[in-house]
Amino acid sequence: MEQTVEQKLKALYELQNIHTKIDKIRQVRGELPMEVSDLEDDVAGLETRIQKIKAELDELEDSIVSRKNTIKEAQNLIKKYETQLKEVKNNREYDALTKEIEIQGLDIQVSEKKIKEHGFEINSKTEVYDAALAELEGRKKDLDAKKSELDVITGETELEEQELVRRAETAETQIEERLLTAYSRLRKNANNGLAVVTIDRDSCSGCFNQIPPQRQLDIRQRKKIIVCEHCGRILVDEALTHEVAEA
Numbered sequence: 001m002e003q004t005v006e007q008k009l010k011a012l013y014e015l016q017n018i019h020t021k022i023d024k025i026r027q028v029r030g031e032l033p034m035e036v037s038d039l040e041d042d043v044a045g046l047e048t049r050i051q052k053i054k055a056e057l058d059e060l061e062d063s064i065v066s067r068k069n070t071i072k073e074a075q076n077l078i079k080k081y082e083t084q085l086k087e088v089k090n091n092r093e094y095d096a097l098t099k100e101i102e103i104q105g106l107d108i109q110v111s112e113k114k115i116k117e118h119g120f121e122i123n124s125k126t127e128v129y130d131a132a133l134a135e136l137e138g139r140k141k142d143l144d145a146k147k148s149e150l151d152v153i154t155g156e157t158e159l160e161e162q163e164l165v166r167r168a169e170t171a172e173t174q175i176e177e178r179l180l181t182a183y184s185r186l187r188k189n190a191n192n193g194l195a196v197v198t199i200d201r202d203s204c205s206g207c208f209n210q211i212p213p214q215r216q217l218d219i220r221q222r223k224k225i226i227v228c229e230h231c232g233r234i235l236v237d238e239a240l241t242h243e244v245a246e247a
Contacts, residue, residue, distance in 0.1 A: 003176075005222055005224055005225060006222040008175070008176070008225065009196075009222055009234075009236050009240060010243065010244050011174045012175060012183060012195075012234060012236075013196050013236050013241060014171055014244050015168060015171040015175065015183070015196075016183075016194065018164055018167050018168045018171055019168060020193065020194070021164050022164045022165065023192075025157045025160065025161050025164070028153055028157065029153050029154065029157075032146060032153065033150065035146050036146050036147055039139060039142055039143040040143060042143075043136065043139050043140055046132055046135060047136065049132055050129065050132050050133060053132065054129065057122060057125055057129065060118045060121055060122050060125070061122070063114070063118055064115050064118050064119070067111040067112075067114050067115050067118075068111075068115065070107060071107075071112065074104040074105070074107045074111075075104075075108065077100070078101050078104050078105065081097045081100050081101045081104070082101065085097050085098070085101075179225075186232060186233060186234070190206065194206050195233055196233065196234045196236060197233045197234070197235060197236070198237070198238050198241055199211055199219065199235060199237060199238065202216065204230065204231060204233065204235065206228060207228060207231035207233070209228065209229075209230040209231070211235070219235050219236065219237050220237040222237070
């Protein structure tokens with residue numbers, strides 16, 4: 001059975017009322033879900049950074065161990081070559097051994113230099129690592145606090161919100177698709193989520209622009225769906241809102 005314009009307006013206003021209640025519940029939560037999400041991203045980013053720094057520190061430590069082993073090997077070779085020098089029989093052998101000793105000495109110098117450089121890097125990265133750990137601990141505390149706050153608010157309103165969402169879904173089935181699409185578009189574009197509004201002091205209560213007397217009369221007659229010429233919201237008369245509330 002085809003709905004009358006009045007029935008359509010009442011269905012739209014009733015849906016708007018339910019959505020307004022849902023909006024208020026979600027406003028209580030405010031920015032908390034976004035703040036929790038941002039803090040989770042911060043924690044994940046810091047953990048990744050800490051892992052990277054830790055891997056770099058481990059690599060530097062391994063390099064120092066490797067360099068120290070290189071120094072020991074070079075020192076052993078130098079001792080070996082110095083022993084062999086005492087037994088050389090000609091200048092060619094002497095020059096070759098001397099050259100090897102020189103090469104090993106250079107290797108020791110390079111390794112010692114690298115060990116020193118790695119030591120400075122380790123000190124510098126350790127400071128960054130410790131600072132990142134401290135920052136991570138702070139972010140985790142903030143996250144836990146925000147999550148607890150969100151859980152409390154959600155726990156207080158979750159059942160009410162679920163019931164309202166269920167009622168909204170039921171109410172939507174009473175509205176023809178074309179009107180529901182227009183309503184949803186208006187809600188999405190409105191800062192306050194109001195797609196259906198009343199006349200307040202001869203003005204649209206959505207954008208506060210004045211409505212001409214003849215247009216107000218047309219709205220009260222409920223013969224056609226009338227929208228505000230300025231903001232596009234669907235307009236209903238005050239009496240209709242009372243009828244919906246009493247139904």
